[in-house]
Amino acid sequence: MGRANDEVAAALTEYADLFAMTGGDAFRVRSYQKAAKAIAGHPEDISQVNVRRVPGVGEAIAKKVEEFLSRGGFRQLDDLRAEVPEGVRRLTRVPSLGPKRAIFLYRELGIDSPEALAAAIGAGRLAGVRGFGAKSEENLLKGVEQLRQAGGRVHLGVAMDLAERVIASLPAERVACAGSVRRMKETVGDIDILAVGPPSLMEHFRRQPYVAEVIASGERKTSVRTREGMQVDLRLVPAGSWGAAMQYFTGSKEHNVRLREMCVKRGWKLSEYGLFEGDRVIAAATEEEIYQALGMPWIPPPLREDTGEVAAALRGELPDLVTLDDLRGDLHTHTNLTDGIAPLADMVAAAARLGYAYYAVTDHAPDLVMQRMTLDKALEQRAALAELQPAYPGMRLLHGTELNIGPDGAVDWPAEVLAGFDVTVASVHSHFTQPRAEMTRRFVAACENPHVHVIGHPTTRKIGRREPVDADWDAVFAAAARTGTALEIDAYPDRADLPSDLVRRARHHGVKFSIDSDSHAVPHLANLRFGVGVAQRGWLTAEDVINAWPVERLLAFLNRA
Template sequence: MARANDEVEALLREYADLIAIRGGEAFKARAYEKAARAVGGYPQDVSVLDAKGLREIPNVGRSLADKILEYLRTGRMPVVDEARASVPPGVRELVAIPGLGPRKAMLLYEELGISSVDQLVEAIRQERLRDLKGFGERTEDNILHGIAVLRKAGEGRILVSAAMDVAEQLVAELSAVRGCVRCTYAGSLRRMRETIGDIDILVAARRSAPFMEALTAHPQTIEVIAHGEKKTSVRTATGLQVDLRVLPPASWGAGLQYFTGSKAHNIRTRELAVRQGLKLSEYGLFDAESGESITSETEEAVYARLGLPWIPPTLREDRGEIAAGLRGELPDLLAENDIRGDLHTHTDLTDGLAPLEDMVAAAAARGYAYYAVTDHAPNLSMQRMTSEKILAQRERVRALDGAHKRMRLLHGTELNIGPDGTLDWPDDFLAEFDLCVASVHSHFNQSRQELTRRLVRACENPHVAVIGHPTTRRIGKRPGIDADFDAVFEACARTGTVLEINAHPERLDLCDEDILRAKRYGVKFAVNSDAHATTHLPYMRYGVATAQRGWLTTDDVVNTWPLTKLRKFLEAKGT
């Protein structure tokens, strides 16, 4: 069920890592990394392209196009197989540790013979790393933290976006099976958690057999774990478990509520039922004494009989939603159609994959009222930005403004928050941008005090409107920085600086728990895609879902506001 683009992207990223591990030329590794990103973000399915079509993808030349065609035809890419054979498997395992890197992984293997995560943990306990150049006590702490992140991510969980791709395809296919009354996904995916352990699919139908057969016979099913009348579990080719349950149509509402969870939320609802002399299960809401069915066909009816409004799935985590519902104080949550514009995006002027005109057209097609282009600033040296380039882009943005009549364009930049909190350009230059996003892109291992001061200083700059991906985390790959975020949240509230909820599925930064904390300080937020390709703009859905999990409304999110209100807010920040 994975796109061919995703498979090729993963293969090219692996090859880039292998080049780096083997001590190959840095430019070659970067070239394959860029090509991987380009293929992953390309809007067209690469499996239907010929060599000429593949060469139209940015950073894909003739030689690489031939390699991709060979992989699509045979399932193998010989240069990758050769590179794999020359690198000990254990070293590749070490490279996966967030923050370690290929060169240090190879050094550990060559100097200490370390070829597994367990061996590395033992070596740290014995303090054997401290004699190696570039390693020390702080490095050891960072590696142990990275190992913890890696192991947590490896507990059979995948990103919400990957799970959603699979679930939506299965729901569409099962909905087309004769006899289907209703079909949807449930579980942690419906609650839009950032990672998903397995996928729960529910079907309402009078006969279950056709649906169970459809799932077990699906081309992506490689293993049938369990096959029954009410539930069938399978494993897909990517190792993902899918659980299918078929419910009687009359039990749909109760079943959907039960299998959506969370477990803690369901305990609360069952306790509420018991106090009212009722019994709640996946089959319905019943009178506890007589067993008479009270209601079950819709979630709304089940919640209403318990004295509650319908509670959005993204809130069902036992974080006070039951009490708020009983008081009539549930928030009117942000919805994706409330978003009026995207305030953090990139083009091929820096590390984006699509030209300005394509990004603007794709944003207009989403119905946005405004759209900000925020390419990287010069201190991220690999992007080779200059003042001349950014000013030339501004002229292009101004010329395009009005080309899509319902959408206004903003010209911004994503600044780099330096190790001391300084930014790329002087204040008088920054004052000319419509919008400045500032983000940490390097020096992640500074002390807690240094990282905190760094972020606070950026907040205090009158030209910084938004702090981008505030913790810098990449889910399962890099932990967030160790800063005092309560101090950062207080600084944002004091200075009127907006915190980003970065919608990229690998980031979702801020996460829901941080959003809940920041909201208590009175911080405002912006949900942005951080798109580097036209195909990334729809990631907004995951950012909105994360905002919902943080109990946010349109009042909390500045890019739901009309442009005039947003401009006034941004101007107030600069005064």
Template sequence: MARLNDQVGALLQEYADLLLLTGGDAYRARSYEKAARSVAGHAGDLDGLDAKGLQTIPGVGKSTAGKIAEYLGTGRIQALEALRADIPPGVREIMGIPTVGPKKAALIHRELGVSTVDELLDAARTGRLDDLPGLGARTAGNIVRGIQVLRSGAGRSLLDAALALAAEIAAAVRAAPGCERCAHAGSLRRMRESVGDVDILAAAHDSAPLMAALTGLPLTAEVLVGGPTKTSVRTTTGVQVDLRVVPPEDWGAAMVYFTGSKAHNIKLRGRAVKAGLKLSEYGLFDAGDGRRIASRTEEEVYAALGLPWIPPELREDRGEIEAALAGGLPVLVEESDLRGDLHTHTDLTDGLAPLEEMLAAAHARGHAYYAVTDHAPDLSMQRMTDAKMLAQREQLRSQAGRHGRMRLLHGTELNIGPDGGVDWPAAFLAGFDICVASIHSHFGLDRDAQTRRLLRACENPYVHVIGHPATRLLGRRDGIDADWEAVYAACARTGTALEVNGSPERLDLGDERIAAARRHGVRFAIDSDAHAVGHLGNLRYGVATARRGGLTADEVVNTWPLTRLRAFLRAKAR
């Protein structure tokens, strides 16, 4: 089940979108949008806060607090339901298509009478959008691709939501009488960027209390399958959860089997067959006499197959078994290896918390160093100026020594323009400790143009990190098309790090591109891209993606001591 803050944030965002869709005041809609982001990113739980307490959250005024309090008390927001009643459900779905949004959805509905996604797809493909003001054939093509992206992610949960759901269910099952062990398995344990369902594995001699714990949860909406070894339910948010209970002595073999992947397990079974063994979820057995060889722990099962234990994130049949046989498995980066965060925002631009709060939260997380990287002026909606940025630098310097031994770095997130240029001239950029440069627009440029802009950014002596390099938003926007091999080579040649962005909506670079880039000797930065105090925990998801790409700690620049990191940053400008 989604965290209460996220539920309320989503409702406020929907209210903002519907205000725009119905022609409401744009300023009012933006205030609700800001409140939505602030509530979702709020570190504390909303439950138990009264209207006065709610107004202490940045961006939450009296009217917004009233709506939140109404939802906390009744489970409804009457004003939101009134707006929903005025708009066909299909139009609200259209609004969520990448590249559309509320204004275009309203225009298309008003001018063409389009009320469903299928009708919009037909209108885009038959040219009926081409003559609408502000649209045209190119926009129609983007809408078709946006629908395809949206449908490809339908029914899937992002990593953070799936992990939160799994943790809640596992805690309930673990508390049931007789439960000896409980953990999530499947693609979630392999930390894939999104999952179709959630697999929970438990160990007990009597499964009945454990199954009852799952089916009795408030988040369980429907029991799909019930039995002594497996129960499947659908949650109130539509996610399927499968709980399997095995005898404690079978735990290791069951974890191997139900973690997968299918291709990895096929390779393991092939090794077992060649050795005269049989591998299943019940254990590893002698194929001749049926004698059990191993089953209690994963390590025992892998060892009996002549292999070291393989981290779950690598179990995708991408050469991990061959690497294990050759003694070449990487020692994967851990979250505890990270010494700092190099990409974060404050309320000076589009962040939600003031500088002091972000610094205090970073210190509480134990960072040795921390970079503040608010947006530069080319993103005009952020209203950045030279004076504002210099004032922030002085404010940051005044904070030195107030947060223990944590060292503070002043940086910026530059915008990579369509020609590869960035916001400020060299003389101004030279004053920053670190510059992250990212693409925020012109996503539809062709392959050659996208490649050129990234190469030029890499060659800029003041660009240290390419932020969220592919620009993807999971389930909402595909990444840009570029010659990635050329980009990796340029990063390696110029000493430019590629970011593994920990935002669960991005996880960019993705695991396969990480693996390709590291073959070129590229360095990486695992960052939170935090826009609120609660987002600082995004590092967890960035580390998971980095591990899936095979990264070691030494390949990640923000695992290094500050002296080594500073030397890396200085070397770029030489």
């Protein structure tokens, strides 16, 4: 999977947005969106193959893609960029504000950014404007604030990708990522890279194509802003204090404060250069020896949040965290039968290449009307899956479905139909603003449905785009534990849902989890690693995760044994 795919997809998506804003035909807008999605999810590097082979890409889009690949843009995109300022496109990221009203605000009132919108509302400039009543103003203000709070933070998928590109671009003796990316935090503000190497590495870093601006530049630290707007700090560290530097710059700040307090009590000092007693170096080369000197085993970075991990380490009670290698299958994936882009056979073949012992296909169900699912289609898919099974003797294929949890907690299909599925994932897809008590009842009802095995992406948040729903989570977790309903950790990095703090709380209730990719294309299967990050931050072990279990135990959990 090449970077080119993502860059092309981003350009086409931007073009679709701008085209929609400037009154472009809605069907053509959708064509660009569809092509963007298909290219982003295409398993081959788009710069190395004929883009016309990608479904949804015809002659016109292929030409634009080829122009983009050769010079980083295409004419029609340049034209629209000249017409619509960048901030106006950002306006459409304000929830409830779409392309039509965004361009209206720009053309009629000169509002050219979310900040300008908030100012205009504050100054009463929207009063009496057609289509913008008091309620709209209130919602827009709330939306702008939400956007502002997300700040410059991006989800881990974006940050990890950038961090890996930076690391690959640096010819250092040693180079690694520290900071919140290493801790697998769900959102990341900036990226910290540590390296051992010659001073010339700094100049090499500043000249990289991803660098848009050099913010600060010294012998030991260089800070840049990338074209995507992220800050990346590169620090040159002495080889002998690699471990101390990694420990220090991985954080969290709170975790480090806790360790330094311990050091102070012993008359020691812990810095990015090492653990010292006066001038004597106690430990510096590896993180392991630093933690060991403090009387504890190495603490995995995802736990380093000062939420009890130091005490647990001192007692020798750190959890044996679940790892990517522990996962034996994926229980929530889509195909092009609903909103995925890859055919069933391609998804199954890709899963087999990952060495899975089992793999579930869980396309949407009829209540999500837009997906046009029918029982006939589901049964046809079941038959097709059964036909594929003999070709994969080592991998048990499971036929599942992603159900929709309605406002009252009911799901698609009657019980006798549900009983025919190997695994069901039930998720909320609408009515996000129900009051807490109603929302809680809704989830509890879904858990109590004996045919629901997993609650999918429980909070339904989308990082930077949609707030989590409001529910009494402890009540939901208690219901999930009582009914033997697993909660999903949706590994899609803009979801990361359940969030890790709720994972940990749920675990205390005795809940089991399913770490799923929610793949809609072949490359998405690899997102599972982000879900593992969430699980580790939630202190989960393999015992807590149903898709880390052997197939027999999983099937017993699903009542399919």
